[in-house]
Amino acid sequence: MHVKDKIIVxxxxxxxxxxxxxxxxxxxxxxxxxxGLELYTAAGPAAVRMIKEHGGRVFADLKLHDIPHTVAGAVRALVRLGVDMLNVHAAGGKAMLQAAAAAVREEAAALNRPAPVFIAVTVLTSLDREALHCEVGIEREVEEQVVHWALLARESGLDGVVASPREIRAIREACGPEFGIVTPGVRPAGSDRGDQRRVMTPAAALREGASYLVIGRPIIAAPDPAAAARAIITEIAEMGQ
Incomplete structure (x- = not known):
């Protein structure tokens, strides 16, 4: 896989x-x-169609979390739109995850097209130990909770998870080399963390075993987004990733 193919903007x-x-x-x-939620709420399916018309691939990052029937219907609609990757939240539980995974496969088969990569969100990268314990009410440590949800996603038939770079190694050990890990919270050296708590540089995240890197503000908020993206690709390539 070429370096650029690992980058999701x-x-x-x-x-x-x-x-x-x-x-x-x-x-x-x-x-x-x-x-994500901001653009999809503003523009709806037109955002997906615009990217596809430009020849791009789409990750629908909507973190769906509802009863199984509702989520299954939503993922069917996203498959019909032609997205290449989509997600739900692992906190929805096994019945929701299994219903959604079945819906993705069935809808893709009915359309005679490859199924999109289907993943589950674990612990948001904006949460740290204190927020997870005191605000959300989950007593497990962050890494333990992430691995718990990753195993649940794998058992439910999903292709991978979204997790911070700090948990990549633990997920790899628990779920194996083929399990997908989509990693937000990636910040090039010297860039602002923003509201991300658990971060890592792009090259370091790939060394840990990330499958894909989600990078937003360091690229799209740069004075020259294309130059920022090129610099990240160069940084990764120079590190031998």
């Missing part, structure tokens, strides 16, 4: 026009574009 922007400008600039440097 997060289009965390308020409208379709802003997203399209970034897709135009960054298509040579991104293996996929992430459409």
């Amino acid at each position: 997060a289009l965390d922007v308020p409208d379709l026009a802003a997203g399209e400008r970034l897709v135009d600039q960054l298509s040579p440097y991104a293996g996929m574009f992430k459409v």
Whole structure:
């Protein structure tokens, strides 16, 4: 896999026009574009269609979390849109995860196309130990909770998880070399952490075993987003990843 194919650029922007400008600039440097809650709420399915029309691949990062029937219907709609990756939240439980995984496979088969990569969100990268314990009410340590949800996702038929770089090694040990790990909380050396708590540089995250890196503000908020993306690819390549 080429270095650029491991990079998912997060289009965390308020409208379709802003997203399209970034897709135009960054298509040579991104293996996929992430459409998250902000852009999807503003533009809906048009955001996915815009990226596909530009020849890009789409990660629908909507973190679906509802009763099994509702989530299964939502993932079917996303498969019909043609997304290449999508996610739900592992906290929805095994019945939800299994129903969604079955819906993804069935809808893709009905359309005679490959199923998108289907993953589960674990512990958000904005949460640390104190927030997990005192605010969310989960008593496990962060890494233990992440691995617990990763194993649940694997057992439920999903392809991988979203997890911070700090938990990559533990997930690899628990879930094996083929399990996908999509890693946000990636910050090039010297960049601002923003609201991310558990971070790592791109090259270090890949060394740990990340399958894909989700990078947003260090690229899209840069004065020259294309130059920022090129610099990250160069940094990774020079580290031999």
